[in-house]
Amino acid sequence: MTIAARTAKPSQFLKGATGDWEVVIGLEVHAQVASNAKLFSGASTAFGGAPNDHVSLVDAAMPGMLPVINEECVAQAVRTGLGLEAQINLRSVFDRKNYFYPDLPQGYQISQYKSPIVGEGIVHLDMEGGETVEVGVERLHLEQDAGKSIHDLSPTSTYVDLNRSGVALMEIVSKPDMRSADEAKAYLSKLRTILRYLGTCDGDMDKGNMRADVNVSVRKPGGALGTRCEIKNVNSIRFVGQAIDYEARRQIGIIEDGGTIKQETRLFDPGKGETRSMRSKEEAHDYRYFPDPDLLPLEFGQDWVDALKAELPELPDAKKARFVSQYGVTPYDAMVLTLERASADFFEEVARGRDAKIAANWVINELFGRLNKEGKGIEASPVSAAQLGGIIDLILDGTISGKIAKDLFEIVWTEGGDPKELVESRGLKQVTDTGAIEAAVDAVIAANPDKVEQAKAKPTLAGWFVGQVMKQTGGKANPQAVNEILKAKLGLE
Amino acid sequence: MTDLTALTLAEARDALKAKRLTATELTDAYLAAMERARVLNAFVLETPEKARAMAAASDARIAAGEAGPLEGLPIGVKDLYCTEGVRTTACSRILGNFVPPYESTVTANLWADGAVMLGKLNNDEFAMGSSNETSAFGTVTNPWRRRNPDGSIDPTPLVPGGSSGGSSAAVAARLCIGATGTDTGGSIRQPAAFTGTVGIKPTYGRCSRWGIVAFASSLDQAGPFARTVRDAAILLKSFASVDPKDTTSVDLPVPDYEASVGRSIKGKVIGIPKEYRVDGMPAEIESLWAQGIEWLKAAGAEIREISLPHTKYALPAYYIVAPAEASSNLARYDGIRYGLRVPGDDITDTYELTRASGFGAEVRRRIMIGTYVLSAGYYDAYYVRAQKVRTLIKRDFDIAFAAGVDAVLTPATPSSAFGIGEKSGGDPVEMYLNDIFTVTVNMAGLPGMVVPGGLDAKGLPLGLQLIGRPFEEETLFQVGEVIEQAAGRFTPEAWW
Numbered sequence: 001m002t003i004a005a006r007t008a009k010p011s012q013f014l015k016g017a018t019g020d021w022e023v024v025i026g027l028e029v030h031a032q033v034a035s036n037a038k039l040f041s042g043a044s045t046a047f048g049g050a051p052n053d054h055v056s057l058v059d060a061a062m063p064g065m066l067p068v069i070n071e072e073c074v075a076q077a078v079r080t081g082l083g084l085e086a087q088i089n090l091r092s093v094f095d096r097k098n099y100f101y102p103d104l105p106q107g108y109q110i111s112q113y114k115s116p117i118v119g120e121g122i123v124h125l126d127m128e129g130g131e132t133v134e135v136g137v138e139r140l141h142l143e144q145d146a147g148k149s150i151h152d153l154s155p156t157s158t159y160v161d162l163n164r165s166g167v168a169l170m171e172i173v174s175k176p177d178m179r180s181a182d183e184a185k186a187y188l189s190k191l192r193t194i195l196r197y198l199g200t201c202d203g204d205m206d207k208g209n210m211r212a213d214v215n216v217s218v219r220k221p222g223g224a225l226g227t228r229c230e231i232k233n234v235n236s237i238r239f240v241g242q243a244i245d246y247e248a249r250r251q252i253g254i255i256e257d258g259g260t261i262k263q264e265t266r267l268f269d270p271g272k273g274e275t276r277s278m279r280s281k282e283e284a285h286d287y288r289y290f291p292d293p294d295l296l297p298l299e300f301g302q303d304w305v306d307a308l309k310a311e312l313p314e315l316p317d318a319k320k321a322r323f324v325s326q327y328g329v330t331p332y333d334a335m336v337l338t339l340e341r342a343s344a345d346f347f348e349e350v351a352r353g354r355d356a357k358i359a360a361n362w363v364i365n366e367l368f369g370r371l372n373k374e375g376k377g378i379e380a381s382p383v384s385a386a387q388l389g390g391i392i393d394l395i396l397d398g399t400i401s402g403k404i405a406k407d408l409f410e411i412v413w414t415e416g417g418d419p420k421e422l423v424e425s426r427g428l429k430q431v432t433d434t435g436a437i438e439a440a441v442d443a444v445i446a447a448n449p450d451k452v453e454q455a456k457a458k459p460t461l462a463g464w465f466v467g468q469v470m471k472q473t474g475g476k477a478n479p480q481a482v483n484e485i486l487k488a489k490l491g492l493e
Numbered sequence: 494m495t496d497l498t499a500l501t502l503a504e505a506r507d508a509l510k511a512k513r514l515t516a517t518e519l520t521d522a523y524l525a526a527m528e529r530a531r532v533l534n535a536f537v538l539e540t541p542e543k544a545r546a547m548a549a550a551s552d553a554r555i556a557a558g559e560a561g562p563l564e565g566l567p568i569g570v571k572d573l574y575c576t577e578g579v580r581t582t583a584c585s586r587i588l589g590n591f592v593p594p595y596e597s598t599v600t601a602n603l604w605a606d607g608a609v610m611l612g613k614l615n616n617d618e619f620a621m622g623s624s625n626e627t628s629a630f631g632t633v634t635n636p637w638r639r640r641n642p643d644g645s646i647d648p649t650p651l652v653p654g655g656s657s658g659g660s661s662a663a664v665a666a667r668l669c670i671g672a673t674g675t676d677t678g679g680s681i682r683q684p685a686a687f688t689g690t691v692g693i694k695p696t697y698g699r700c701s702r703w704g705i706v707a708f709a710s711s712l713d714q715a716g717p718f719a720r721t722v723r724d725a726a727i728l729l730k731s732f733a734s735v736d737p738k739d740t741t742s743v744d745l746p747v748p749d750y751e752a753s754v755g756r757s758i759k760g761k762v763i764g765i766p767k768e769y770r771v772d773g774m775p776a777e778i779e780s781l782w783a784q785g786i787e788w789l790k791a792a793g794a795e796i797r798e799i800s801l802p803h804t805k806y807a808l809p810a811y812y813i814v815a816p817a818e819a820s821s822n823l824a825r826y827d828g829i830r831y832g833l834r835v836p837g838d839d840i841t842d843t844y845e846l847t848r849a850s851g852f853g854a855e856v857r858r859r860i861m862i863g864t865y866v867l868s869a870g871y872y873d874a875y876y877v878r879a880q881k882v883r884t885l886i887k888r889d890f891d892i893a894f895a896a897g898v899d900a901v902l903t904p905a906t907p908s909s910a911f912g913i914g915e916k917s918g919g920d921p922v923e924m925y926l927n928d929i930f931t932v933t934v935n936m937a938g939l940p941g942m943v944v945p946g947g948l949d950a951k952g953l954p955l956g957l958q959l960i961g962r963p964f965e966e967e968t969l970f971q972v973g974e975v976i977e978q979a980a981g982r983f984t985p986e987a988w989w
Contacts, residue, residue, distance in 0.1 A: 060830055062575075062831070063583070063591070063593070063707075063825070064575045064593075064702075064707065065704075066740070068739075069740065098820075098821050098867070100827060100841075100844055102827075102829050102840060105825060106824065107824020108821055158840070286868055286869045288820075288868060288869075289872075290817060292710075293709070293710035293818050294707075295740060296740060296741060
């Protein structure tokens, strides 16, 4: 979709003193390639370790050292390109981006400038309310990460840790297709999901393994594009949203006050929730890009791409569509279930041979709810798919009620164990014996003659009796049977 | 034996193999010669202890019947090659006392084949120069001196060429049996021509660049200096290898180059490019070239005039491409991790002070040129156009080779060796013009070899250059040996 073609919905407009404004957003996401070794050296990419533990002669840019491309990183970039439905370029070129900085040992970053490995692609967003938005991917290229400068170890010196120096990054550049902070957050979130499905990036934003440069401009709805500002290195999805909201407001304020937006690079301060100027366009580096003469153009065959494609896992969009058609769940539930590959697998295991809607309900509401509350990932779930399936089976065959099932879920979560055995050993079995239920109903009726009279006048009071009976039976009475017997005895039919 | 250093590499090899000579005797003879010749300033670091230990190890291997192809042969190493545990500076102050913890692939190949390291040889700083005058260790004096018309010696010290001036001087003065060089625009061939030695720049990709301090990555290539064509062939066999650490090195079998030495050149087609007849070329160079043609014709080669129409653009294009790459390659010398650091008030100040005092004037000039031609707004006008010229130069050669030319014969240099200081004072282009016949070969990535062709009226050596098809160095050795046989060999009279 072209920039001009897509105008935000009026509900996305920002209100200013002079009327409505539309925000235009593009993202450059840096995603660390999941690989054991760096992009051009054999050094480890493991997180942590003492400073400068994972540094080879190449990473430290010793004299005479040469880069050698890591084939696995190339494969990961191609897989990612395929996951973004993008064009894979069978020939791409590595360039040098020249600038001086202590944590950039070579004095240049090896990147891809004019000929990236991946061309145009698409990311599909499912917005709340069932709306779908397509965001174009402009390109994806491979490049080296820099090291880290540490300024707080000494009052007079800066220390440099080169562990990250040379680690492979994918820079994924979107088109300026997003029109709200929510869309930008949804894009980043979806991109993260796709990368994690593919196994090409762990998406861990806390460790800086995925971070975004956010380009923001504002314009009158559908009008000419405004001057953009780039907010560098935002490292959480939430911050991306905050940064956009702040920046759009800031730009609208300036323009409405008769000012103009200067093209510049800005930083987001999460503490203050604001962006501030880092450097203007005039101060921008002249990177003197040119093809790296140490590296031949990167070339591979279509067969290699096809082989990688054949091994790709089912991706979130396809899985979501399948869940809707195969399991009859709603598109929204399908989206939630497929956010993580492991969650989707978990759901499928629970749903196998069972009512899929009930399974989806339990997985989303009980399990995900509980996991979120405790900040746990699906991998760390104390309740396995088999256990959750066992609980659902007990509901479906009438052994326990839905309410007891929730208690049982709690027991399995905290103590573990086989749901069926737990129901036996803890006496959680539902009472379906009408004799026992009748006795309990009789006892409640006998003890509350006044309520019986009231109930006859106001049948909704029957609910109170159900509650009393359930209490008497420790919640184990089959609620349907209680209802029927009560109604008969109270003469409500 | 009287003077062991007079033996060619092939002769010494055979004598060692026949146990008529030990590696230790040969090495001691060279160490003594090096000591006597310190006035030439060819070596910037002598490693006698290492040499003796390596020689002893060679003798042990020879005794055990495990001799390698270069067993016991004493070699000098250009200071651009990183040598493990041995100071490597590229003859620049900016590397200070840098001692690499690794060995370049080419020198590792040589040591693996049994060669003995005598020390590190002088060169122009970062290989930028054509006279060895830009070295932080000072100039090298050419062992050759001019002869006055009355036959007396003119004591004016002459340059040995550059950038591999230490290598050329040391091989000519018999301070080592062979030496390593690097050639980015003529840095092996021009010094070989100035000293009457044989030097070959192999096809780009034939030798690994790993562990060699980079000047211009797309042009740099390692190659040997030797006293004879055969010796150069023996050395190149060890130099050449595919290297997984250098992805621009090429995985092609390394031929037995020595086997091509002495093979008939009957029927070979030798191209004579008319564009190499430049204005103001000394008559002596012109006549040497004609002489070379006659020699090859007499040996049965077919001589064919060819055209390489883009030759005249090669030098200016070279002086865009090479500095551009150098400006980026030398960015790593920033005073942060190794080598010289001159602390400043802040990081930018530290960079500026370090690089201003660490790099010499010529290196600074080329970094400035390179930075300029890559700058926004100038990139297309300079760098991109230079790369297009490069493609055209390569195509000129492709067309000639496709038409059946086996090798191209040209002069090596526009003059014989000049005096120290004669061309280094004023216009840098004066110096750059030295490379006029050699840069095309680097721009096209082809193999080129210089063989001594004779002496000029001043008694100084002149060289002839042979340019071959990619990876057909064998043809160069084959043809080069014919010239060598016809011209004879040239040795300076020791005056030091």
